[in-house]
Amino acid sequence: MTASGPLAGMRILEIGHILAGPFATMLLADLGADVIKVESKSGDLSREVSSQYVGGYNVYFASLNRNKRSVHIDLATDDGQAQLHRLVRESDALLVNMRPSAIRKLGLDYGSLCQVNPKVVCLALTGYGLDGPEADWPAFDYVIQAAVGLAAMTGDPDGPPMLPGYSAVDNSSAIMAALGLLANVHSANATGRGGQVDVSLFDTMLSQLNYKAATYLNGGGVPPRQPAGGHSFYVPAQLFPTADGHLALFVTHDKFWRRLCDELGEGGWADDPRFATMHARSQHRVELVALLTARLATASAVDWADRLRPLGIAVSAVVGLDVALESDYVARRGMVVTIPTEDGPLRMVGNPIRTSESADFRPPPRLHEHTQELLGD
Numbered sequence: 001m002t003a004s005g006p007l008a009g010m011r012i013l014e015i016g017h018i019l020a021g022p023f024a025t026m027l028l029a030d031l032g033a034d035v036i037k038v039e040s041k042s043g044d045l046s047r048e049v050s051s052q053y054v055g056g057y058n059v060y061f062a063s064l065n066r067n068k069r070s071v072h073i074d075l076a077t078d079d080g081q082a083q084l085h086r087l088v089r090e091s092d093a094l095l096v097n098m099r100p101s102a103i104r105k106l107g108l109d110y111g112s113l114c115q116v117n118p119k120v121v122c123l124a125l126t127g128y129g130l131d132g133p134e135a136d137w138p139a140f141d142y143v144i145q146a147a148v149g150l151a152a153m154t155g156d157p158d159g160p161p162m163l164p165g166y167s168a169v170d171n172s173s174a175i176m177a178a179l180g181l182l183a184n185v186h187s188a189n190a191t192g193r194g195g196q197v198d199v200s201l202f203d204t205m206l207s208q209l210n211y212k213a214a215t216y217l218n219g220g221g222v223p224p225r226q227p228a229g230g231h232s233f234y235v236p237a238q239l240f241p242t243a244d245g246h247l248a249l250f251v252t253h254d255k256f257w258r259r260l261c262d263e264l265g266e267g268g269w270a271d272d273p274r275f276a277t278m279h280a281r282s283q284h285r286v287e288l289v290a291l292l293t294a295r296l297a298t299a300s301a302v303d304w305a306d307r308l309r310p311l312g313i314a315v316s317a318v319v320g321l322d323v324a325l326e327s328d329y330v331a332r333r334g335m336v337v338t339i340p341t342e343d344g345p346l347r348m349v350g351n352p353i354r355t356s357e358s359a360d361f362r363p364p365p366r367l368h369e370h371t372q373e374l375l376g377d
Contacts (some may be wrong), residue, residue: 004357005032010185011091012036013084014068015075015108017044019141019167020201021097021125022064023174024181029067030351030359036087036374037070043367055341055363062364063348066339070365071374075106083375085116092185093194095177097125100135110196121184123197125177130198139201141169148205153212157225173204227289235281236260236292239318244300246318249292249308254278259311264295325349337361 010033014025022037022044029035037044044061052059071087074080084107088094096108103109103124110122124130127139145151145163155162177199188194206213212223212232223232230238237250251257254277261270269275269291274284281288296304301317308315330336337350339361351359 003032003034004360005030006355006357008032010034010093012181013038013087013091013094015094015096015098016125017097018046018049019064019170020174020177021095022046023171024125024177025068025095026064026066027174027178027351027353028181030361031353031355032357032360035068036091036370037065037068037365038073038075038084038087039070039368041072041074043070047367054346055343056366057341057346057364059346059348062339062346065364066348067360067362068365069370069374070368071371072368073375075108081107085113087374088113088116088120091117091120092188093121093123093181095123095125095181099138100124100126100130103130110194114194117194119188119192119194121181121188121194121197123177123181123184123199125173125199125201127201129200129203130196141167141201144169144201144205148202149209150205153223153225155225156227169201169205172208173199173201176204176207226285230285230289233282234278235285235288238289240293240296242296242301242304243298245302247296247301247304248316248318249296249304250314252278256311256313257281260308260313263307263311266291266295339363 007028010028012025012028012033012035014021014035015038016022016025025033025035025037044065046064047058047061049060050058054062071083073083075084094108094113096103098106098108103126104112107113108122109124109130110120113120113122126135127144128134128137142151142163145168146161148169150168151161151163154164180197180199184195184197215221215223215232226232226238228238228240231250234250234252237252238248240247240249249260251260257275258270261267269288273280275281275288299307305315305317324330325336335350335352336347337359338345338347340346341363346363350361
């Protein structure tokens with residue numbers, strides 16, 4: 001197989017399922033890496049998620065597994081271990097997202113594989129890390145959101161905890177895993193020795209709570225929820241109802257606050273001691289939000305966005321996923337890619353990383369499609 005892109009020539013084995021592991025390796029496959037997906041007899045469970053198919057491809061599975069090759073190996077057998085070792089000898093890295101006990105039982109850690117290939121990088125993507133009493137706790141995206149404090153800080157102050165409308169933990173952990181894998185492959189190429197990389201979903205999400213965690217760790221208490229998803233410090237920085245739809249408005253520097261006031265016809269607000277500075281606005285959040293809510297109710301969200309954006313103010317009408325996908329911006333950036341199939345085009349979101357070499361998008365592998373090619377009979 002020939003591939004183009006900055007990672008052409010790199011081979012990565014993936015023993016993953018559902019979302020986090022497969023998304024991590026797909027990002028690298030898009031950039032030219034040869035990703036070999038090792039699957040059991042029944043295959044990755046995500047091949048059966050949803051009932052939407054195009055050209056025989058499961059749409060959910062395709063969105064996480066394009067540009068890969070699939071082989072069948074029974075890792076619980078001696079023959080399967082021999083097949084795995086054949087691939088490991090010719091690979092730069094192995095990414096696994098399974099429980100730590102299964103990783104060690106099946107010999108998928110660096111301690112087990114360093115004799116096969118001392119240069120290989122073994123990355124374990126788990127819920128709570130490779131070691132410790134929590135290591136084998138069952139973990140899924142929504143469970144980690146609850147365990148790390150994210151669900152508790154999401155939602156309106158008087159309402160129940162809430163979860164985002166997508167798999168924030170899995171996707172974030174996939175990106176972290178891809179970064180960790182590349183950094184350690186770079187090191188292995190320089191030193192001739194690989195190693196074990198340990199990335200957990202819990203740690204990843206906790207790291208993304210950076211400034212909120214720092215507030216608590218330095219005596220500031222737990223940041224409270226704010227109405228309409230408001231920022232913990234910046235005001236105004238939240239959703240506002242308008243005459244038609246909701247508006248996301250985010251103002252930081254005082255100069256942008258003044259521009260907003262002038263456009264609203266409320267220049268006096270910019271000089272009001274309660275609102276003139278970032279700190280003053282933060283301290284008088286309730287009064288300011290009430291005034292802005294009344295003023296923004298006089299026009300639609302789209303109208304306000306059209307008026308405020310040219311002033312350098314960060315603003316957008318709240319739109320649905322359908323509107324975003326069909327937007328001129330997405331079309332110009334080429335962020336929806338099309339893969340031909342026998343039943344018509346299979347469309348999905350492309351890779352956000354742009355390089356001087358254009359990405360090559362190929363369909364996801366059929367189950368065990370490349371076993372003969374890579375392992376023979």
